[in-house]
Amino acid sequence: MKKLLNQPDTLLTESLQGFAIAHADIVIAETSPRFVRRKHIANHPKVALVSGGGAGHEPLHAGFVGQGMLDAACPGQVFTSPTPDQMLAAAESVENGAGVLFIVKNYAGDVMNFEIAAEMLEAENATVLVADDVSLPADHSTGRRGVAGTLIVEKIVGAAAEQGRDLAACKALGEKVCRQTASMGLALSSCTVPEVGKPTFTIADNEVEMGVGIHGERGRDIVPMASAETLVQQLTETIDRDLSPQAGQKILLHINGLGATPLMELYLVFDIAAKYWQQKGIEIHRSLVGNYTTSLDMIGCSVTVTLLDEELIALWDAPVHTAALRWGC
Amino acid sequence: MKKLLNQPDTLLTESLQGFAIAHADIVIAETSPRFVRRKHIANHPKVALVSGGGAGHEPLHAGFVGQGMLDAACPGQVFTSPTPDQMLAAAESVENGAGVLFIVKNYAGDVMNFEIAAEMLEAENATVLVADDVSLPADHSTGRRGVAGTLIVEKIVGAAAEQGRDLAACKALGEKVCRQTASMGLALSSCTVPEVGKPTFTIADNEVEMGVGIHGERGRDIVPMASAETLVQQLTETIDRDLSPQAGQKILLHINGLGATPLMELYLVFDIAAKYWQQKGIEIHRSLVGNYTTSLDMIGCSVTVTLLDEELIALWDAPVHTAALRWGC
Amino acid sequence: MNMTIAISTCLNAITLTLQQHADEVAELDQAIGDGDHLVNLQRGLTALTQDSSSLDKMALPEALSKIGMTLMSTMGGASGSLLGSMFVTMGKTAKNTLADFAGLVDIYAAGVAAVKARGKADIGEKTMLDTLIPALVSLQASVRSNDSLMQAMQSLQQAAEQGMLSTKDMLPTKGRASFLGERARGHIDAGARTSQLILSAIADEVIQNQ
Amino acid sequence: MNMTIAISTCLNAITLTLQQHADEVAELDQAIGDGDHLVNLQRGLTALTQDSSSLDKMALPEALSKIGMTLMSTMGGASGSLLGSMFVTMGKTAKNTLADFAGLVDIYAAGVAAVKARGKADIGEKTMLDTLIPALVSLQASVRSNDSLMQAMQSLQQAAEQGMLSTKDMLPTKGRASFLGERARGHIDAGARTSQLILSAIADEVIQNQ
């Protein structure tokens, strides 16, 4: 394992310290329990958006804390959901009278820990469960996983909360975005969890893990290594079968890198995916390309599509000022 | 070599197509010769900023084309400087009466090709040579290399050009930023040039290449693998010797990833570097952390420091709207 | 039957057995999970061990609750919420239960029920429950048939081991491994293995302590 | 002396020799450069080969200029600007120079001067000039001593090879290799090697064509 670190077990703390210094204008990082919150809490009641999850997906979620997006985020250990006391402290620190909306990626650990926190929280609260990974069937025994579509939910609901929508409306909006969002990813390599020190799995040069989540785990299937065209086609076709967009539909197309894929290749993936949709008469109305929901140093990517309407477009375009996503201000 | 691509020799074209679709609101990509330019040319004379260089450093430079930064960028083949006809066409397409400023990273190939273009260009023009890599002595036979400090020059001069400064003033400002900027990088791995298909060099598990440029090449020295603290110290101390900032000095601290380093580790590097400077009474006044000037899929990072004054702070903060850097609008 | 053994003794035994099987456990979660299960458990154990002398002094209900809260706030992950809920519930149940052997089995039963409820899972889904439930069934049988403590502990160990081994050929339907579908067959579940190692280590301590 | 050989013949010979030494050349630029030199040259050659029948029909000055412009606009990198400048300058010089052997050497001399000027470099800096300059010196000596074409070509080949080999122990002071400092010693310069391969291939063609 070759990584820039001091000790595997101090990496998270030190990295979060760096994050807090680098973005001291917009966030504050608390350490016990650990969470990141907006520096400026609204002085009128506003639904507080709280998310969190294992570390190793940076910039998700701490990189999305700030105006127009999350109010607080709880980073767990690498690929390990945070603990209820983190979520509780985060929620209590940002709640200001309009309740708390938890945005949770659908993994057993995250779901159960957030459940416990929600049971303990006195303030009014609700949860949006993100389950956008269409590599899994819709009726999968645990539901689908939450992957790169999460940031789209966080951005859109974040804008709505900022505009003053109430808790029920924010939850309903989040669920609408979830219904209209589908993602699928693939990996060409494993990643290495710092505390483990060696790759989570091995994979041959002529193999690709198809349908991976974001925890450096194997995919649903191994498929033969092929051209980007062939591989990306498998992602877009699965998404297409799930969302079945009609000609004329406007979409947000998000190509996400898993951490170690050069941007040049991500734009190639974007090109392939964009042309797939354009040939079907779908309009690429908004786009986002980059490493946003990563799996440490994994080589791979995912494609995410959100079906847009005027409401969602306006909320996507609304000002946002976080460490990793910023526009309009 | 495991990469997401169709053919190594079509990657650049396809990737640029993807880039153009993804950012169609702000850029236009021309293909023969190849360059990227702003979609909207100012309707009053404005110094046109043109940069370029080999591909493989994405988002540099095309990702910095847009309001408040570059007017055009010419991507060459991977790690190969672009050709004079690209630069000429790019310059002619954005020149609108106030002359052209070429921003060139100091490498033989870039310098000579831009020189030829400048000789051929009829419009008034000037060049700023970026040479911020302090791993090389100031009196190096070819001058120092241009590395991650380049984007800082492009951002600050871009803001000044936007505000209407003339060609001579923009050139003088660019040279001031160059004088006040120092960078140094290290690599834990090689990278793989798609057309070559195997890593440029091999490196042992217990070795680090210290003082690398951004073309996937070896560094000045091999040093033993050590803690991030020890390694980053070597970068900051070299920068410190070069810039010798005084207590109270405000700086911009930029931690750049070389492509395959997780953001978590880059923030750790930021933490170490920030504390180094803070202990000397230097104020981290602005910061930028991420993969901005990459070497394909190299594992490694660089530290860049720019000494700030009120003029540079105001220009750094000025609105910018490009694919990879955006704020204030 | 004399069952009083110090919590610190158990913690040491558990720490030791996990150390001895560290590579194996790490690899199980790497194969069909995300590779963090061993580290998660060890983080929880380290926190408990730091508190062990005060845990030793507490009454059983308080000690169990404290263990639950500590696991819940230090482990994270699926196993953190499950083991946390398990011990918190055992602590609550212990308040109203006599701590003889039958009572302890009832307390454990409440803990297992909490895991089932929190995880919305049951036996046969390739999780820690495939160890925890057979172990419970065995303990309950021992209560009914008035087994000696030695017999009870040995049956417990056998049941836990069989349960753990049974996960190998199962198709997972809960937790991360479920995402792998058929690819997860042929691997033992990490949580089932650690639960079995822990139960077995405690049983050994009880036996030795007789 | 009869020196008329078709440009297409030369291009084919150069393409062949670079193919035969492809791995070696690629590795030279990987060792102390950035690994693209072979691909850069081949991109230029491919473009020239596509034009070869029209190049064959052109007068020498136009052909040289056209080669220069093509290399300049297809190769990129240090070598693209240098070889581009070299051929553009040779084209200009050819307009006013008789294309006998001595004249051709003068034209080549002008090309080498253009490389020196564009690269701000000279012999001894571990670049292509360490091949190009000794080759020029040898050609000029052949003109002075009225060597046979065969003799001239053979001396040229020897001089180019010696020059190329001389780069091995040099400390680089121009181009990318200069950044490596002492670490670049012990490696032959990629551009010196390809220049030598090219000159040698052309010389072979001239010899065979006699």
Ligand SMILES: Nc1ncnc2c1ncn2[C@@H]1O[C@H](COP(=O)(O)OP(=O)(O)O)[C@@H](O)[C@H]1O
């Ligand atoms: N819903 C569930 N019910 C019961 N046990 C579960 C459930 N989900 C996961 N587990 C158990 O948790 C173990 C994984 O724990 P761990 O690796 O620490 O957490 P995570 O899965 O969040 O990475 C699995 O091996 C399995 O035994």
Ligand SMILES: Nc1ncnc2c1ncn2[C@@H]1O[C@H](COP(=O)(O)OP(=O)(O)O)[C@@H](O)[C@H]1O
């Ligand atoms: N200033 C210079 N003068 C003469 N030759 C040079 C100079 N700089 C580089 N070269 C030659 O160019 C070669 C490298 O060419 P190439 O790899 O195609 O371009 P780049 O260095 O831009 O990657 C070197 O091996 C060297 O022979």
Ligand SMILES: [Mg+2]
């Ligand atoms: Mg986990």
Ligand SMILES: [Mg+2]
């Ligand atoms: Mg090059």
Ligand SMILES: [Mg+2]
């Ligand atoms: Mg796990």
Ligand SMILES: [Mg+2]
């Ligand atoms: Mg090169």
